[in-house]
Amino acid sequence: MYHLYQKGYGYEKIKEYYLINSAYFYYLMSVLERYGTAWLNRPRHKWTSQEKKKAIDCVLINHESLENVALDLGLSSSGAVANWIRIYQKNDYNITDKPLGRPRKKTITKHNKQKELEPKDKKIKELERKLLYLRAENAYLKALRELTNEKQKKQK
DSSP, X not given: OHHHHHTTOOHHHHHXXXXXXXXXXXXXXXXXXXXXXXXXXXXXXXXXXXXXXXXXXXXXTSOOOHHHHHHHHTOSOTHHHHHHHHHHHHXXXXXXXXXXXXXXXXXXXXXXXXXXXXXXXXXXXXXXXXXXXXXXXXXXXXXXXXXXXXXXXXXX
């Protein structure tokens, strides 16, 4: 895409050929003009809190545009700066680094074992289990009695 632009093809023809959003296309061409094609092969950068704070201050205090700040930082889109600002405002104007990855699964370890129930609580649990069993048994016996009564009525 960038090579076509360098050969003299216009924005409109290239944009129509690749079917991408015009705003992103113009931004991408600006980044490639500034940093060259080596920008495409750059290693991934982990932005520190201080770097994010500087970018946010440029937008909120110095009133620079999101696109200009993102271009200065060499970001792939201005959406990252917009997300930083949204999170910054949501956290009452504090920079917080979110932890990477998924949260850990809760596993039972010796530090995290379930507490043993007191004897009184054990007795209550056992009685509740017995009560549930007896209720099920009672319902079964009632249904069985109904069936036998129906059979006897049919035989008479």
